[in-house]
Amino acid sequence: MRRARTLGIVAVVLLASLLGACTRPPQVEEPERTLEIGATGEPAGLDMITVSGAGTPFVLLYNVYETLVKLDGEGNIDPLLASEWTMSEDNTVYTFTLDKGARFASGTDVTAEAVVASFERNRSEAATDQIMGKWQVVDTIEAVDEDTVEITLSQASNQWLYEMTGPAGIVTDPTGDADLNTTPAGSGPYEFAAWEEGSAIELVANDGYWGTPPRFDSVTFRYYADPNAMNTAMLSGQLDIISNLTVPQAIEQFADETAYTVHEGTTDGEVVLGFNHRTPALQDLRVRQAINHAIDREALIDAAWGGKGTLIGSMVPPTDPWYEDLSDTYPYDPEKAKALLAEAGMASGLSLRLRVPNLPYGPPAGRFIAAQLEEVGIDVVLDELEFPARWLDLVYTKFDYDMTIVAHVEPRDLEAFANPDYYWGYDNPEFQRLIEEADAGSPEEQVTKLQEAARLLADDAAADWLFLLPNIIVTTPDISGIQANQVSLAFDLTTIAARS
Template sequence: MRRSSLSVAVILALVASIVLSACTRPDTGSPTEGGTLNIGVTTRPDGLDPITVAGAGTPFVLLYNVYETLVKVDSDANIKPLLATEWTVSDDSLVYTFTLDPGAKFASGAPLDAEAVVANFERNRGETATAQIRDKWGPVDTIEAVDPATVEVTLTRPSHAWLYDLSGPMGIVADPAAFATINTTPAGSGPYTFGEWEEGSYIRLASNDAYWGTPGRFTDVYFRYYSDPNAMNAAMLSGQLDIISNLTVPQSIEQFRDESRYTIHEGTTTGEVVLGFNHGSAPLQDLKVRQAINHAIDRQTLVDAVWAGIGPLIGSHVPPTDPWYEDLSQAYPYDPAKARELLKEAGHETGLTLRLRVPVLPYAPPSARFIAEQLGEVGIDVVVEELEWGRWLEQVYANHDYDMTIVAHVEPRDMTAFSFEGNYWGYDNPDYNRLLEEADASLTEDEQVAKLKEAARLLSDDAAADWLFLLPSIIITTPDISGVQVNQISLSFDLTMLAKG
């Protein structure tokens, strides 16, 4: 089969642009600068294996820092080389051939060769992986080591999304010798190694002195966890932190306006804050009830009240940074009278009670209280329950024990969150699934964009959820920190570009 370099059409379909020749590691040649970096974080991991553990807390710390991938997404959504120096795609868009960097090796000193990549990819799509990660491997047929430096992946059908997704947790390459213990002791090839995990308190990463690329700039990096965002702000104000990874009390931003002490980096994220519905809950199986809830909530007032008015309304599971974004924020304008009318038509004029179970994350409880009050005004009694993150993952995400919930979905390009089998919303719409499949296998970028816009509109018409707003990225640093990625559009808090001094 003849191979060709990645065509412009395929490039555009995968991402806004792909730069095959650029290197994502700092190209300064400078040695490790040393010192300690302290980063304030809110979302704790529930385990340290991104393949078997759901949630964004794990890749936030480990992706690109400890674990690397063949390709990497930068803050502008460009796909760039990382462990692979280059790749080609066959004319029929089914066969991807990756050439590995000859210098790549694991922190243990073991070679990072094609056999190691194949072992990881087979594990990553295996039965122990989360359902969402297995779903992303769906288009793949075979994975083969052609020679020590070459990996060949054959798809069953063309897929626009697959290479982009490979830059995330589904594509991590861990040291195969450590597979049995990586949920507690991560082992990868990145510029940092795992140091220690004090659950609920911090994760420490240490500089990988034998790193095969440009080393990290810090001897130790601490990701320090705060359940109270005001406590994290206080730690920053008192000099205990160098970085707040995302300011989760935007009302407090004025505390950091002193440019001699702080730098404020404002950008965007892929974090759709979603009022999710359990479609297995009898009342929420009724479209009119879901539409009524959408009409009953004044989303702009909610953002003003709980997030200082910072964060755009979007109305869909698509952030503005994706090519198929459409502003659907007014599909269900605030209209309590319409909400009461729909509830009456659905037979729920009075007496409807719903459980709103939310994780104890900064945006969720305040939003829940606001929503409970507004739904109460149209006749829905809302019982709010706040759960620690681990309990939320177990009871809501895994066991589907809820009526409504609120969570920020930060995974990039994750419209499949509503299509994969066993999704925690219990949403199953064959027309939606078909549109995603047709978009992924489409021949042109224009066709892909059109199909995904149609899918997003279908979700909106079906009131599959209520998309409240998009989380902004507000990173606070001391003035001596450089290399911050302002737009947080991957799941990684990427340390590779950060420096201090």
């Protein structure tokens, strides 16, 4: 980006000196405005309705696909395709008025019928279980007129509108006949251009965008399996942004403020040591408690994540309204862990498979945990799986594991533990009841019930919440508009610009 601008300036100076006697200034072609972003966690596919994983919305949400309402950098719900919306007194009927200027990249208007068609697809059997679950509370979806959509819920829900800011609420172009898993079609400021699998995804400006024009002609997300290679690319001037520094130990490499700007914030990314509750040994509460007591999570953060990150004790980050500090529910106590294993009749001979994704936090955290569990008598078979394909196949889909480590970055995802068919296999009727009551109750009841649910999860050692990922973004100094906190699944390009 900086080289392109420099060449453009040199060209202007040379032309001015050669043609100074001319009365009409020469026409100089504007350099292309490009943005190069380093990233990890490549998508498994491009249709976020039918494909699981956070990699797809990271690139496409708010950039290629838009929603009726969206999350801002502080977690507030703002208008997007809908210019306004109202709710009935009992909070079961939502009426959305579409922005009359909204158009798909194809030039077709975003109409109520298009929204209805998208939403019916989003809640169909073609969708992933996770997406379908966000639509369970919806009864009917109707187009009142060309610009008005009415959605009726079967009961009041505190969570539903929030869910519509994410992948479950995207609106797709109904006129497109291509496979959305290979050719996304939305209304956002950028259009999908190309995907070189294993390497990069390129977006190009939607020149007919109905909102604020995109600030770049093209944006490329470049994927790095080795985070050190991404840092090297940034240091050598090949990147404008590291979207999340996944080797926090390397932050000092970017200490020169004349060359780099470091933005530090928080995320919703709970790094979870997940248990397969279908594994007989892990159905014993004492074994799960022992594993929690056996792991020194502060030392884990230092060893695996450069001391960056926040200790948490349940599936709730500090940015959620119902957060309580539960990080000391199971303090590091290897002797207590040994006693619990003995009480459960598993003082020796317990062997568990720990299958981790080959994401930056996975292998180092896996090795650290394996060593600590072996100290209390648990034999750990550590297996590193390629992410996303191999991990999604064996762990997420086939439940072929005993323990795993993965960051769950979806906002307000406490309710994931209420689904017994989810890959953890956690089935607790009391927890499920609390989630249902929280969603249907008043906002005050929602906070109280979700706090109770989070405490139940912690006490039941449903998992071991290792730490909350920090959000560390590195940019060149000319980049502005970076959102320090990653509170949605999107890497939102609409706020980012390059200073001239």
